[in-house]
Amino acid sequence: MATIITEGVKVSVETIYQPEYSNPMNDHFMFAYRVSIENMGNYAVRLVSRHWYIFDSNGAKREVEGEGVVGQQPIIEPGNSHEYVSGCNLKTDMGSMKGEYQMERLLDNSLFNVQIPEFYLIAPYRLN
Template identity: 80%
Template sequence: MITTITDGVKVSVETIYQPEYSNPANDHYMFAYKISIENVGHNAVQLMRRHWEIFDSNGAKREVEGEGVVGQQPVIEPGSTHEYVSGCNLKTDMGSMKGQYQMVRLMDDAAFDVQIPEFYLVAPYRMN
């Protein structure tokens, strides 16, 4: 598990290769990732937007940006955690992702960015 803390928000990531949804013969590799966002600070925050940078091992880069995560803009109280699972397809059997969440501190409406640590998407057979 990869973890980072930015301004009292702890982001942890786990990844899982999805062979049943992948088709290597057509350069299609599917990965799932589970994100845990824990508020280790003293003020409630709300996740407003996300921005991802996605890299294939062939050098290709994509960016994805949008509101919330999986259709939600969760409020995370101090000591609470929000978890979700999403997915990413690559054209190679290895790659990586990193990004930011734009958050708002509810007590003063101050916006700030929380770093999503870079994590690797690797088909298990590449680990040998």
């Protein structure tokens, strides 16, 4: 599990290869990832947007930006967390992702960025 803390917000990510949705013969590899966002600070925050960098092991790079996560802009109170599951497809059986969330501190409506740690997407058979 990859974890990083930025300005009192802890982001942890774990990945799961999805063989039932993958088709290696057609260079299609599907991965799910579970993200936990924990507010370790003193003020409520809202997740406004996301910005992902996605890398295949063949050197291809993609960027994905959008509002919230999986259709939500969750408010996370101090001491609480928000968890969600999403997915990513690659053209190779190994790759990585990293990025950032834009958060809003509800106390004063100030915006700040929270890092998403780099994590690896690896088909299990590559680990042998």
